[in-house]
Amino acid sequence: xxxxxxVAGDGAAEEVGATxxxxxxxxxxxxxxxxxxxxxxxxxxxxVDLTIRRGEFVSLIGPSGCGKSTLLRLIANLIEPTAxxxxxxxxxxxxxxxxxxxxxxxxxxxLFDWRTVAxxxxxxxxxxxxxxxxxxxxxxxxxxxxxLDDFGRHxxxxxxxxxxxxxxxxxxxxxHPPLLLMxxxxxxxxxxxxxxxxxxxxxxxxxxxxxVVFVTHSIPEAVYLSDRVVxxxxxxxxxxxxxxxxxxxxxxxxxxxxxxxxxxVTAVREALRGVEGMAAMGGVDDR
Amino acid sequence: MNPPSALxxxxxxxxxxxLAIGLVVVAWELYRNLGPDKGGKVFGWTVLPKANARVMPxxxxxxxxxxxxxxxxxxxxxxxxxxxxxxxxxxxxLGFLIGSLLGIGLAVVMSRLRIFERALMPYLVISQTVPxxxxxxLIAGWGGKLSLFGWxxxxxxxxxxxxxxxxxxxxxxxxxxxxxxxxxASVELMDSLAAPWRVTLVKLRFPAAVxxxxxALKLGAAGAVIGVIVGEISVGLRGGVGRPIIEFARQFxxxxxxxxxxILAAAVVGLVMAMLVSAFDAxxxxxxxxxxxx
Numbered sequence: 001x002x003x004x005x006x007v008a009g010d011g012a013a014e015e016v017g018a019t020x021x022x023x024x025x026x027x028x029x030x031x032x033x034x035x036x037x038x039x040x041x042x043x044x045x046x047x048v049d050l051t052i053r054r055g056e057f058v059s060l061i062g063p064s065g066c067g068k069s070t071l072l073r074l075i076a077n078l079i080e081p082t083a084x085x086x087x088x089x090x091x092x093x094x095x096x097x098x099x100x101x102x103x104x105x106x107x108x109x110x111l112f113d114w115r116t117v118a119x120x121x122x123x124x125x126x127x128x129x130x131x132x133x134x135x136x137x138x139x140x141x142x143x144x145x146x147x148l149d150d151f152g153r154h155x156x157x158x159x160x161x162x163x164x165x166x167x168x169x170x171x172x173x174x175x176h177p178p179l180l181l182m183x184x185x186x187x188x189x190x191x192x193x194x195x196x197x198x199x200x201x202x203x204x205x206x207x208x209x210x211x212v213v214f215v216t217h218s219i220p221e222a223v224y225l226s227d228r229v230v231x232x233x234x235x236x237x238x239x240x241x242x243x244x245x246x247x248x249x250x251x252x253x254x255x256x257x258x259x260x261x262x263x264x265v266t267a268v269r270e271a272l273r274g275v276e277g278m279a280a281m282g283g284v285d286d287r
Numbered sequence: 288m289n290p291p292s293a294l295x296x297x298x299x300x301x302x303x304x305x306l307a308i309g310l311v312v313v314a315w316e317l318y319r320n321l322g323p324d325k326g327g328k329v330f331g332w333t334v335l336p337k338a339n340a341r342v343m344p345x346x347x348x349x350x351x352x353x354x355x356x357x358x359x360x361x362x363x364x365x366x367x368x369x370x371x372x373x374x375x376x377x378x379x380x381l382g383f384l385i386g387s388l389l390g391i392g393l394a395v396v397m398s399r400l401r402i403f404e405r406a407l408m409p410y411l412v413i414s415q416t417v418p419x420x421x422x423x424x425l426i427a428g429w430g431g432k433l434s435l436f437g438w439x440x441x442x443x444x445x446x447x448x449x450x451x452x453x454x455x456x457x458x459x460x461x462x463x464x465x466x467x468x469x470x471x472a473s474v475e476l477m478d479s480l481a482a483p484w485r486v487t488l489v490k491l492r493f494p495a496a497v498x499x500x501x502x503a504l505k506l507g508a509a510g511a512v513i514g515v516i517v518g519e520i521s522v523g524l525r526g527g528v529g530r531p532i533i534e535f536a537r538q539f540x541x542x543x544x545x546x547x548x549x550i551l552a553a554a555v556v557g558l559v560m561a562m563l564v565s566a567f568d569a570x571x572x573x574x575x576x577x578x579x580x581x
Contacts, residue, residue: 076479097481104479110472113575114494123490127480157576181479 023087024179024211025052025075030084032070032237043236044070048084050230050239052211054178057202059214059222059229061268067237068215069183075213076104076181089178100124102179103172107187109164111156111171118143118152121171128175142170145204162193169201173208180205180212186221195253198224202251219272223247223264224256231271241271312346319343344544352548368531368552375515375527376556378443382450383511383560387504389451390458395488397459398466415456419449419514423521426452430522442524449518453510461503465496501568508560516553528552 032045045067052058060068073079074086077093088096096102103124111120121139130138143152146166148159156164165185172180186194198221205212216222222229229243245264247255255261340348353365361367393411397404426445433440469492477487519529531549539546 073475078475078478097479100480102479104476106472106475108470108472110470110476112473112491112494114497116574123476124480126490127482127486155574155576 023051024054024056024089025050025213026085026087027051027071027074028085028087030071030074030081030086032067032074032079033082036082045074045081046236046238048237048239052213054211055209057205057212057214057225057227059216059226060232061216061219061222061229061272062232062237063234063272064217065237066232066234068232070237071232072181072183072213072215076102096179100128100175101177102181103175103177104181105165105168105172105183105185107184109156109161109168111164111167113156115156116152117148117154117156117159117167120156120167121152121174123171124175138174139170142174143167145173145207146170146200162189162197165189165197166200169204173204173210176208178209178211180210182212183215184217185214187216194221195256199252201225206249219265219268220256220261223261223268224251229264229268231268240274243267243271315343316346319345341540341543344547348544349547349551352542352544364548368528368548371526371528371531372552372556375512375519375529375553376559378447378519378527379450379508379511379515379556379560380563382447382515383454383508385447386451386454386507386511387458390455390460390503390507391462393455393459394462394466397463398492399484404463411456411459414452419453419517420521422452423449423517426518427522442522445522446515446518446524446527449521450511450514453514454507457503457506457510458500461499461506462496465499465503466492468499469495497568497571501564501572504564504567505561508564509557512553512557512560516556528556 027048027050030045030048031043034042034044048071050071060071062068070079074081075088075093077086077088077097086093089099089101091099091101111117112123115123118136118139121142122135125135125138140149140152143149146169148163148166148170151159151163151167156167159167165188168185169180172182186197189197201212202225204210212225214222214225223245224247226245229245230239231241231243232238233240243264245260247258247260247264353363353368355364356362357364357367393407397407426448427442429440429448430442430445466488473491473495474487477491482490516527516529516532518524519527520533524530528549532546532553535542535545535549
């Protein structure tokens, strides 16, 4: 897929510079089957290859059951692949998880009700063993970044849904991980808040140089945010097409009116149409 | 939007509590005085015959007994019962404390691995289906015969044991349910942070369990009171309210009002225990959303 498929050795890589730097995420021949060996084996993912470059914003989109969330969880090492290899930040996924090389945000903000907003943001830092002063400083910085400076001492339930999701993003990025994994993070938000959050997410990730893997089922969202949109099919979960989006940096509200945006939406929609036809056939053919 | 102050809220609760008691007293007295003499039907409802002073002594009678001296020239009844209630409260609290710790410990073990839950749960259920009365003589028999690390098993220890026995089970069930109630996304979050099991337990599972634990602790507190009182009676331990309950009950035919004094004393012990749990609850949940409180 990607010609620069270099998962470089560590030593010399730094001198050579950007080209040799390890890719953010590399998946090689990854399969995930549930209920293996039993009658109802589910091929959630079958033989998936995908390489995500550093600083890239990649969306995963597809019909439900196409394994996009499974793929995200494999990258996060929340589940182990049945076959294949997952490399994150140049290391095995398990090591990357141990090193907190990624932050994660879900559809539900999932803030802890019993912690203040600031202490929710500090959770990953506690795991890293940071002392209190350093945690305070970082959480204040993160809350400034998501424009919630004055809410550190509030409790999560005192915040609106959009604000809670911003806290969740601040928490995911608190330890400045190079990779952000998001599973439909804006799915529960209203359309206005959602578009606002998308713009904010882009500017935050651009400022930190964060790589993002973003699961969504909204075509405009995927197109607006991504450098590449990965279109997946169900049963078995596979990547059917990767649609490059050429919207460039500095996207804003006007971007949604540009012809390139509509072209992207059309391209992804067509790729998905093909998928649905295939999925239907696959369903008949299978069992 | 001005929320009422803490003082105003607690004042309101005291008033409501007094009102609730007043209502029961009024209903009691109304029925004593206005109930039909030979029973019958009121608006189609069958009503039992009007109770006499033996079955339903008047509230004034019962309260009067508190002022009477206990026996000939003894101390006042209210003072005697206050001391008894205090003694029982201490035993019940100890039983509740040990029972809760035991219950929480069991819940943690069972939540750790499903196989532990499968292995332990049948025994826990069986332990609760065996009536306490059947076990009481056994536990009472440990008195003076058992010694742990040079410490002699006391009769009151048997009583506390029965309090433990009736309190650990609801606490174990409630805590287990609570520990499992942490949202899947939060558990995944802790996993994504590579948090060890112990850290997830302390930072996520226990805080998430509190709303489930509070009703369980209330049941456990009530269980401890019952266990301790039954224990006092079966072991024959003096000093608590168990003894007056059984002794006054023997005088039921001659002095029915007296029985109620001991029953009220036991009720007060239960009430104080419930209040302790409520205070614990209010403290832990002080910064949580109010509607989440079950």
